[in-house]
Amino acid sequence: MIGRGAFGKVYVASHKLNKSEKIALKYIVKRKHDRYLNIDGHSPPLLAEVVMMLRLMKAPSCPNIVRFHDWVENKTSFLLIMEYAESCQTLDSYIRHSLRINENQARLLISQLIRAVKFCAERRVFHGDIHTANILVTTPRLELKLIDFGCAWPVTRKLFHSYDYRGAFLYTPPEILRHHKFHANPAYVWAIGIVLYEILHGDLPFHDRQSVMFGPIRKNPKLSAACQDLISKCMNRSPVKRLKLQQIEEHWWFNPTNPNPVQQIKKRR
Structure with a gap:
């Protein structure tokens, strides 16, 4: 674990096939007060944080905002896959x-x-x-x-x-x-x-x-x-x-x- 916030914990991880490639994983437990938004191409609505990151990642992106790669959703949690900033x-x-x-x-x-x-x-x-x-x-x-x-x-x-x-x-x-x-x-x-x-x-x-x-x-x-x-x-x-x-x-x-x-x-x- 490398960070903890009000809404989740952040871990550093490496790719299973390329262990030198590091990423940051943000683990978020689902809660009743989580906010969701509709977005074209996705049903049902997605977590607001995911929608906002997708909006920011549309090319051209900004180098001063952490890159967002993907997300995984299951019944009890979200896992956000993001850039890991070295040093x-x-x-x-x-x-x-x-x-x-x-x-x-x-x-x-x-x-x-x-x-x-x-x-x-x-x-x-x-x-x-x-x-x-x-x-x-x-x-x-x-x-x-x-x-x-x-x-x-x-x-x-x-x-x-x-x-x-x-x-x-x-x-x-x-x-x-x-x-x-x-x-x-x-x-x-x-x-x-x-x-x-x-x-x-x-x-x-x-x-x-x-x-x-x-x-x-x-x-x-x-x-x-x-x-x-x-x-x-x-x-x-x-x-x-x-x-x-x-x-x-x-x-x-x-x-x-x-x-x-x-x-x-x-x-x-």
């Missing part, structure tokens, strides 16, 4: 065991996370549980892969309700707690902001419901003004004022040659 650890583990992660390393990691998230959004998939334990990092190249779509659900034109969110509580967007409704893309941006914060601070910005909704976001004076600005714009508690998913990579933290918008305003004055 990897969770981002949570990488953060805890690193002395300090600098902004260049953080930029490399978060750029790949943004790529994975944008791909999910384009395929109309809401991951629903993005946090550092659901992100793999290979070392020393810092290649990132988003994993565990056990909370994933299709994106439609309708708002999501609070009961649709089944992710880690301390990553919960505040609009879910306040208004009990949310859109996928602003929730994605909030998660990106929290992951970036955790990478550079080694800790989460919030520790309970009250702080998620109202607590100040601690600033690290060692971080650049651009980085602090990006974090604050991703973690704006108003989803309407929050940075848009398509705008994140245009931020001046990713483009050092771009002018600082605050300085530009001061110059005009």
Whole structure:
């Protein structure tokens, strides 16, 4: 066993005919509250996680999302057959065991996370549980892969309700707690902001419901003004004022040659 989540256990296995070929097997015990979706070519409905992975695996796929190969269903369980990433650890583990992660390393990691998230959004998939334990990092190249779509659900034109969110509580967007409704893309941006914060601070910005909704976001004076600005714009508690998913990579933290918008305003004055 190499991992354990809220909805299953993950094992590393090798092919019976080619023992050098390793794969990851996610074992999921069936439960009454499992969510199923209809999909063309399959009857009866399939586990939502399988449907969402099939949607993401249609060519062209994204290298920053773990590959899904196949699945087996029986009366009591599902077995998901996936890519096994060599020389990897969770981002949570990488953060805890690193002395300090600098902004260049953080930029490399978060750029790949943004790529994975944008791909999910384009395929109309809401991951629903993005946090550092659901992100793999290979070392020393810092290649990132988003994993565990056990909370994933299709994106439609309708708002999501609070009961649709089944992710880690301390990553919960505040609009879910306040208004009990949310859109996928602003929730994605909030998660990106929290992951970036955790990478550079080694800790989460919030520790309970009250702080998620109202607590100040601690600033690290060692971080650049651009980085602090990006974090604050991703973690704006108003989803309407929050940075848009398509705008994140245009931020001046990713483009050092771009002018600082605050300085530009001061110059005009």
